Amino acid sequence: MPSRIAVLVSGQGSNLRALHAYFDAGPxxxxxxxxxxxxxxxxxxxxxxxxxxxxxxGVIARPEAAGMPLLALLQQYAIDLVVLAGYLRLVPAEAxxxxxxxxxxxxxxxxxxxxxxxxxxxxxxxxxxxxxARVSGATVHFVDEEFDHGPCLAQWPVPVFPHDGTASLAxxxxxxxxxxxxxxxxxxxxxxxxxxESGRVAAAWASLEPDLAFLLQDATxxxxxxxxxxxxxx
Ligand code: GRF
Numbered sequence: 001m002p003s004r005i006a007v008l009v010s011g012q013g014s015n016l017r018a019l020h021a022y023f024d025a026g027p028x029x030x031x032x033x034x035x036x037x038x039x040x041x042x043x044x045x046x047x048x049x050x051x052x053x054x055x056x057x058g059v060i061a062r063p064e065a066a067g068m069p070l071l072a073l074l075q076q077y078a079i080d081l082v083v084l085a086g087y088l089r090l091v092p093a094e095a096x097x098x099x100x101x102x103x104x105x106x107x108x109x110x111x112x113x114x115x116x117x118x119x120x121x122x123x124x125x126x127x128x129x130x131x132x133a134r135v136s137g138a139t140v141h142f143v144d145e146e147f148d149h150g151p152c153l154a155q156w157p158v159p160v161f162p163h164d165g166t167a168s169l170a171x172x173x174x175x176x177x178x179x180x181x182x183x184x185x186x187x188x189x190x191x192x193x194x195x196x197e198s199g200r201v202a203a204a205w206a207s208l209e210p211d212l213a214f215l216l217q218d219a220t221x222x223x224x225x226x227x228x229x230x231x232x233x234x
Pocket of ligand 1: 016086107
């Protein structure tokens with residue numbers, strides 16, 4: 001039976017759209033399907049997309065607003081895997097515990113740099129530009145009890161150009177997020193990668209697609225050059 005994915009969102013939902021395209025009728029369809037989109041913000045663009053696409057939606061409780069505790073919502077929909085795609089809140093510890101190794105987040109920089117509380121959206125790219133770093137990128141990591149902190153599952157570097165502003169850098173990073181996130185989630189759903197008992201990411205190399213294999217963990221110089229080349233405009 002396909003894995004049942006919940007996607008947690010707070011924003012415009014471009015990563016949700018990429019996941020939907022990949023798992024609805026794309027290469028991920030036999031192995032997993034989006035069974036729930038949940039948000040702390042019932043009116044964000046991502047929730048509107050989910051309603052239009054007839055995906056079940058849920059509102060996650062906040063102290064100041066109505067909704068359901070996250071873990072109860074995930075259990076109600078019999079969710080196997082949880083994907084944070086632009087979700088801005090800290091995941092409650094009980095949900096992290098219940099879904100350890102089955103919950104991932106996408107972050108628009110190369111963690112462990114440029115992550116943590118308050119570093120989201122445009123602020124991430126501003127910090128990267130202020131640092132003078134020549135490379136940024138996208139990270140998919142397992143979720144633990146801290147913001148942007150758990151073990152990295154996959155990363156994809158992109159160049160930072162001297163003429164970049166936050167908007168151009170954000171666009172370049174988002175493009176690779178849309179490629180990286182669905183493939184990383186697919187690898188997890190198929191059991192090609194997993195979090196082992198000691199908290200390390202274990203990959204069954206033989207069952208990874210070649211394009212994902214080089215993005216995981218120990219990218220060689222050639223692989224980094226290749227992913228840089230594929231991220232360049234034109
Ligand atoms: C992405 O850059 C993601 O990495 C970050 O928030 C942004 C969400 O964008 N966590 P979208 O809502 O998927 O378009």
